[in-house]
Amino acid sequence: MDLVVGGGKFGLKAAEYLLLRKRDFIIIDPSDECAAARKFKEKFVKAEAKDLEKFVKKFEPEWIFPTAPIHVAAEALKDKFIPWNEKVNEILSGIPARVIVSVGMGSIVVSYNRDKICLDNCSSPEICPVTKIKRPCPMYELLRFACPEARILISHQLSPGIGAINGKDFASLLEEAKKVEKIVVATACNCHGVITALMSS
Numbered sequence: 663m664d665l666v667v668g669g670g671k672f673g674l675k676a677a678e679y680l681l682l683r684k685r686d687f688i689i690i691d692p693s694d695e696c697a698a699a700r701k702f703k704e705k706f707v708k709a710e711a712k713d714l715e716k717f718v719k720k721f722e723p724e725w726i727f728p729t730a731p732i733h734v735a736a737e738a739l740k741d742k743f744i745p746w747n748e749k750v751n752e753i754l755s756g757i758p759a760r761v762i763v764s765v766g767m768g769s770i771v772v773s774y775n776r777d778k779i780c781l782d783n784c785s786s787p788e789i790c791p792v793t794k795i796k797r798p799c800p801m802y803e804l805l806r807f808a809c810p811e812a813r814i815l816i817s818h819q820l821s822p823g824i825g826a827i828n829g830k831d832f833a834s835l836l837e838e839a840k841k842v843e844k845i846v847v848a849t850a851c852n853c854h855g856v857i858t859a860l861m862s863s
Contacts, residue, residue: 664726665687665714665717666680666727667714667726668728668734669697669699672729676729677701690707690708691709692709711732711734712740714832723832725827726829726832728849739839744768747768750770753808753812756807756809757804761773761776762776769857770857771855773801775790779792780792786851797852801852813835813838814847814848815832815850816828817850
């Protein structure tokens with residue numbers, strides 16, 4: 663069983679990928695009018711990222727596809743936590759300005775292709791086909807350097823343009839978050855990422 667979070671363009675793409683591979687899956691999105699809900703009615707459940715814990719416990723997904731335009735891992739923790747902005751300022755000191763896309767609400771969004779549009783179905787080669795620049799290291803390693811204590815969920819590229827988080831890693835994060843007052847969580851692939859600092863509300 664796999665779980666697709668977000669039913670828009672990329673959620674639809676993930677669902678089609680899973681369908682072709684004959685893998686069982688469900689899609690969650692807060693809107694039952696989204697593209698994936700219309701195409702995969704029998705696989706769709708109306709829910710939000712903050713509801714993820716119950717889906718992870720019930721289905722124990724092998725892969726979680728975070729296709730929604732939010733930091734899915736951080737949103738799953740929002741019932742307990744609020745943005746920890748002071749920590750964000752500290753993390754920023756370890757991230758090169760040329761990869762920072764945005765900062766705010768406890769999160770930093772980063773990309774090696776900050777100013778242009780990525781190619782569809784990109785295979786993430788070492789030299790970016792858009793910028794023509796060789797990345798110095800995977801983005802998840804850069805975020806690990808910027809914040810060594812962060813819980814980093816790697817988005818593994820399962821197919822060009824399609825990434826997913828290991829379900830056991832996600833479940834482990836949810837359990838750890840229950841035991842702490844502050845946490846930094848990041849989700850990143852080779853080229854892009856988002857890191858969010860949270861503290862108890």
